[in-house]
Amino acid sequence: MSQPTPSPSVPRPSAATASVSDPNAPRRSVRILRRTIVIVIVVTFSLAAAGGIIVLLGDVESEATFKVIGTTALTGAVSVAAFCGATLIGRRVQWFGIGTIGLAAVTLGLALWFLWGDPFGGPDNYEFWDFLFKALSSFALLTAVASVSSLILLLTVRTQVVRIGLPITLGLLAAGTCLTLVTTWVESAWELEWLNRINGIVWILAALGVVVVPLTSLLLKAGTKPAEASPTLSPSMLERVDAAARAEGVTADALIDRLLTAESRTPSADECR
Numbered sequence: 001m002s003q004p005t006p007s008p009s010v011p012r013p014s015a016a017t018a019s020v021s022d023p024n025a026p027r028r029s030v031r032i033l034r035r036t037i038v039i040v041i042v043v044t045f046s047l048a049a050a051g052g053i054i055v056l057l058g059d060v061e062s063e064a065t066f067k068v069i070g071t072t073a074l075t076g077a078v079s080v081a082a083f084c085g086a087t088l089i090g091r092r093v094q095w096f097g098i099g100t101i102g103l104a105a106v107t108l109g110l111a112l113w114f115l116w117g118d119p120f121g122g123p124d125n126y127e128f129w130d131f132l133f134k135a136l137s138s139f140a141l142l143t144a145v146a147s148v149s150s151l152i153l154l155l156t157v158r159t160q161v162v163r164i165g166l167p168i169t170l171g172l173l174a175a176g177t178c179l180t181l182v183t184t185w186v187e188s189a190w191e192l193e194w195l196n197r198i199n200g201i202v203w204i205l206a207a208l209g210v211v212v213v214p215l216t217s218l219l220l221k222a223g224t225k226p227a228e229a230s231p232t233l234s235p236s237m238l239e240r241v242d243a244a245a246r247a248e249g250v251t252a253d254a255l256i257d258r259l260l261t262a263e264s265r266t267p268s269a270d271e272c273r
Contacts, residue, residue: 030090037086037101041079048075070115078108084147093153100146107139134184141184145177148210155217162217169209176202 052072055065081104088097114136149170155162179199183189190196245252 027090032088037082037089039231041082041086045075045079045264067115071112074108074111074115078104078143079112081107081143081147084150088150091153096146096153097150100143100150103139103143103146107136107143110136110139138181139178139185140162141180145173149173152210152213155214162213165209165213165216169206172202172206172209176206183255247262252258 048071051068067078082101085097085100085104088094088100109226110132114132152166152169155166176199179195183195183199221235241252241255245255248255250258
């Protein structure tokens with residue numbers, strides 16, 4: 001009598017292997033990162049707001065009150081910009097969101113230095129003061145434009161109008177930013193009337209795009225019909241198909257293809273009798 005051959009044991013994946021192969025791990029990490037950024041923003045702005053309220057209960061006309069209120073306003077504005085950048089994390093353009101958060105952090109640091117420190121270095125250091133003021137203005141402009149661009153990049157309806165209007169709007173914002181930076185750092189640029197006119201026209205068109213493109217996306221999204229959900233097989237049915245395919249010695253795709261071909265075959269004349 002022959003001895004039964006023991007069936008080979010299938011090795012079970014370890015916990016480390018299961019965690020590495022988990023397809024939901026990147027999504028969870030993105031959610032954790034977003035949640036952390038939001039918590040930092042909320043806590044920072046809450047502390048600044050609490051400080052502003054406490055100071056307002058005391059001497060309103062003191063210099064410390066002015067600085068604390070200014071800190072609260074700056075923190076609130078920069079927090080909104082950082083939140084706009086955080087909304088892009090986990091998307092294809094998350095690098096732009098991370099850059100927006102970085103610009104917001106630099107802008108807040110420079111603004112707080114101007115508010116609480118002594119960046120001017122005395123009345124004789126005008127050139128250094130002018131450089132720092134231009135740098136702060138430039139970073140504030142870049143942060144504001146990046147925040148608006150981050151919100152526009154959240155548009156999901158990729159119709160023909162949005163596909164055309166989105167890159168045009170982003171291009172106009174970039175062009176307006178470059179022209180403004182030129183007039184900020186090059187003093188002689190203010191004397192060029194044609195440059196100032198072009199700069200104004202570009203910003204007007206950019207503002208028009210910022211308003212029109214999102215509204216168009218919302219209107220088109222409201223008018224579209226929801227797509228019908230494609231039918232899917234349950235896990236138990238997939239297991240039954242795999243078991244039947246293993247019994248036939250073929251793959252699951254080959255088995256389903258054979259069954260569909262048999263069902264779609266036209267019966268012959270003898271089969272119809």
